[in-house]
Amino acid sequence: MSQKKIFNFFQSTEKSNSLVLVKGILNDLVSDVIIKNSSKKHETVNDKTLEKWKQNYPWLIVSTMHEKKTLKCKLCSEFKTSTIWAKDGTTNIQKSTLDRHNECDPHIEACKLSIKKLDMELAPENKLEKGKIDNADVYLMRTVYMVMKEELPLDKVNAILELQRINKADISYRNLSWTTITEIQNLIALILKEDLIQRLRSSEYFAMLIDETTDVSISKRLSICVRYIHNGIPYTDFLANIELSDGCAHTIVTALLTYFEKCEINTSKCVSLATDGASVMVGKKTGVGVQLVAKAAPFCVQTHCVAHRLNLSITDAIKDNDAMKKFNVKFGELFNFFSNSGNRTYTLRQMQTLLDEPELSIKAPYPVRWLGLKRAVETVHECYGSLLATLSSIGVNDTKAKGLYKYFSSYKTAILIGLMCDVHVELGKLCCTLQSEKLMFSDVPAIVESTVSMLNILKTNDGECFKIMKGNLRYEEDKVFYGNEELTNYSLNIDSQIETVRQNYLSNLIKNIKRRIPKHDSKLMLSLNEVLEPSIVRMASPESNETALQCLIDHYGNDKVIKSVSGNMISGYVETVKPVVKIIQSEQLLKEWPGVCGMMAGCYKNLSLPEFCQRIILKHKDQFPNIAKLAVIALCMQVTSVECERSFSTQNRIKSKYRASLGDVSLEALMRVSLFGPSVENFDSEQCARQWLTKRRRKKRLTAEYKPREPKRMKLTKC
Template identity: 45%
Template sequence: MATRGRKKRVPTQTNTLHRYLPQNIRENYSFCATLLNDLLDDVIISPENVVCPILSEIINEVVKHKKHDMGSVSEKTLLEWRNKHPWLVIESGVMKCKVCTDMKSKLKLITVWADEGSPNFQYSGITRHTASAEHNNAVIACEQDKQLQTISSQEVIADVSDVCELVDDVDKKLFNTVYYAAKMEIPSSTINSLLDLQTKNGLNIKYTNLSPDTVSEIQTSIEHVLREGLVNDIKSSPVFAMMLDESTDLTVDKRLSICVRYIKAGEPVTNMLVNVHLEDGTAHTIMNCVAHEFERHGIDLANCTSLATDGAAVMLGKHKGVGQQLVSKYSPFCIQTHCMAHRLNLACTDSIKKNDFMIKFREKFSSLYSFISGSSNRTLALKKIQEILEEPEIKIKEPYSIRWLGLKNAVSAVFESFGSVLATLSKFAAEKNSVAKGLLKYFSSYKVALAIAFILDVHNELAVLSCELQKKNLLFSEIKPVMDATVSKLSSMEATDGKCLTSMKTDIEITDDGAFFSGEKLKYHDNMGSEFATVRKDYIKRMKKNISDRFRKTDSDHYNDFCTLFEPQQINISTQEECNEALESLSTFYGYEKTVKVIDGNLIEGLQETVRVVQPLVDPAKVQEEWPRFQGMVKGAYADMPTNKLCKRVILLHNDIIPNIAKLAAIALCLQPTSVECERTFSTQNRLKCKQRASLGNEALNTLMTICMLGPDISKYDPSPAVIYWLRQKRRRKPRLQSAYKPRAKKQKTC
């Protein structure tokens, strides 16, 4: 019991290392005690929960970089250790295990012997590591790999038919089922049901009740084989192009799509390389991610000759954009391109800006969509009226700005069922609905009716151009003809009515009582014809100007040079001087070595500058020497040949006599004018990672996307290479997979 008046003794607190660290840590880390005590003397007394984490971080950094003094261990002793333990590796003052290092990524080892190494030069440490479970597992896995490689070299040969003989037919059926589910974007949870269905139908399917991990491993094996084939094709191509774009998925995680275009059998091929998670959307992060992925796959970025992006500042910024960093650090011969399809969409969007009629036109279509689709009664009323008027049952669509020519779909839906739309609005306006009254007043105008048909005619022509620009393997020589054709067609629409406008004028009856469409009266007066002509002329003028501004000639100088040299008709009509100028331009750009510089590190640990000289892609002197031969071929036997077939013949048949021209032909085929393939990958991504599969991880999503984008049709798929790769990864307990899975019984709790 405390005595009244007695004072409690409070110990004096001092800033010493012993106050913050327990006894065992003080003894183990005594070498840094002096340094830390001096540091603590200069700081104010702080709570332990604040200082302890700081001290732990300092000690860990010191120990991490501490090198053991090997003077106490003789060379003879080290040699004896190596002879007794062949896996022992001594480098930079630490000891490492070669077996654990090789198996680190495969087995996900966390031992220090597989990472930074052990500085403890004592035989007891080697003994403990030899007896550890991680080391023993690594040794077993290494032996299995050696045995499988031996079997592979003796039994597995290149002929696919011989490989099929080595793979069990039951395994093929299993892999075909998993591949079908992934290819058709079916959730992995249904694979066991598909296997049971095949068994019920009489097929010999021994596998049943597979665990999610087993299914994931099979999908990874399929993805590995597909990606390995793609990487090998890219490496065998003389040059390649790259497409980059970023987006967010359902869970608002930022993702980067990397697609490539390369030469295979003399023809351009476009495919997705990888879809990866991004920490942020800065140019530095994107560039590091791109460099890491290409380095991981062993692809030299110096062979990248074209980059296509959506034109965002982070991608094509003049100073620190991804394209600029790519050229200065890795790919000095790369040409940066703002996606042509994105440019066209921006040109259409810009044609609406600062145009009062078009701004209101778009707003009214958005209001009409909200009014009709926002109520089931109004949607049903529109459907019934469409049946009565025998018009197509089309839903009103929203004019999305993020879709290619999103206004076209909305206008087309209203045009196809214009009478039904007017009748529906009239019905609800009679019920004193103020929104319906406002929309009816706008859409029942004669000028608006003509504008709907006219804008649909314009956007139908733009849609043809957009579809051409969205072709998967679009060639550089195909851009200018379709652009000129579209601009010429738009010019003719200033005075000539299109198909939709002609149909609209035919369906509108103008009498002394006014104008009528399908019985609905339109607001009409004599000046509306001239007002519509003004709107028509202004819209065409704006559209042509925006297309001209977005597709500047200065952005396609190299494209024009390649057209001059590799388009047969252009070669035949061009003068010798024009051909020489184009040849000199390309020879100067691709024919001289360039220097790239990469700076790694940070200001704290220090910066390291790496300078690399990239060799030229062609020899300028030999290009000039080979040109007359190629020109003779084009003006002779190849005069009527398309550009793609001409380049293919040069690459496959004449590479021995005109190798530099063949290299330029490969570069020409790899010119990437659009980044549409990235948009296709995002569409696949959003279909896979939907609300029902929102928990898909980054690796699983990338695996499924690879199978969907790269995999052939199920009828042409051969599962044998994937089965062999799956069996090589580890010892498979196939009997367990081929029987009903029975989880272990839970241990009964004892009191």
């Protein structure tokens, strides 16, 4: 353009202002220079420059994504820092960007960790081979593990090591500090935890069992257990014990998602959530289950623990009957009467010995414990004669004993004790079955129906305990005696009154059990049962099978989304929507179904639901991939949260009032080993010893004998 203007200047026939033309030419030249410089500034860095940068910055990684080059940091990726260099990388390819990252705090911390790791690898004493680990190292790991497994205090480790030395064991460790023992303890728990997390990551789907409680230090705790499939077998394990700021649903969900994100476990694979049925868990609008489905696990199905529901059924049946309500209250008063006095308990034992009855202490009807009334009633039934004799002798000078004697010496109470023993025998069987780790959702209806049938029999027939109680009664004219004690309130129409109480109580109990634990608890679980139970599939009509398949397709065969909200009231809230891919392909599932029906009608016709699911997962996963996914989901479905209750019992045993300052990490480590740790014989102590010895140089120091420090000498100063 500038050349053209110069040419026109010399060729022009008209006289023009030369100054104006020169200014125009200069402006055009300057604009061309600016355009060329700006284009040079935005040119991409060539490969030669990148190679020079790699030499100056050894941690630099250059990758190409979507035809764009990105820069990443090798150290930050290895140690998982919070910078973008550790994740997606940066597209700002400039020398100044590298300098800024090289001086940032996360990168400096990653460099320190890398140097520390390199020093450990180069240390000659840390290059341990499997055959070079001493027996003393293995004995030490096994000793600490045994102390954890038996829930013993850590200060017992040195005493047990000393005992092993006295028994001529080849162990040189002695005088271990609390810090050293705690470090070994946490390492053992970490190895078990990493193995569990790895299994959860590799499992296609899993279930969560959660419950919250308060420990001895008045701290709110959340117990998390998981159920997953490994080699076709379902396992239930303890995952974590987290401290909560409060018991709100939002707090619980936030703690759950934060922990699973920290462990790098995909929460969208959660297909079942079992809770105790509290309103904060099962609330229809803002409960934990509703929030978890909306934010992280769209295919999750929430269930109310069947063992908790059974306990609620029993409690409701007692509340609905005035005679049974008074019966429960009096047993509580009886426990308090004997537990508060050693003299009364001693008198009871003397009577039991005298009357040749078993020496049993009076049990409390705990309202928070499943079937807490069962043990209390059974104890009184077995030592009823000595109980009446004790209350009679103490009641001469004690009004409370006199009142208890008046109630328990009643003919009606004696008969009710026999009746309640028979009822609780059947309820106890049901309760223990519902707490089984191997319980499947398909087993619950049959177990409940069996118990209901036995309760219906007890409405018209006397049970064993009822017959024993009546057999011990001696009738003389219009009086009734149990041993030498006369039973009061006996009349001709008392049996009809007792029969009325019996019918009302058992009818209410059966009604509450059916209402609390219905036969078809969940439509989705019913559909899984109708599709994967060979005996049901063979008996059902094709229309019924198609309806069950369609129900499963509607839930698992459609893409879903999860929504999360971040931010605050000051900066504003941002809603993030993330799609979740459907679990099964509906068209392929329908094509696979005829072949599966053929197997159920043939060689697999006698298998139960768990056995059939295991066969599909292990042998026919490639042939029927969608049916195999449903089989994994069926095995993961959890209907109880009893593992959380067991973890609370373990927590309260470990963190007692004598160990109330136990930290969160140590508490979780001890709970993990106590609950689901392998036996001492099966524990891999060599692996633990190898990892522990490669951490730092300590073996020589820990095997040395204890030498007390010399007392400090006072310095003499000149006057």
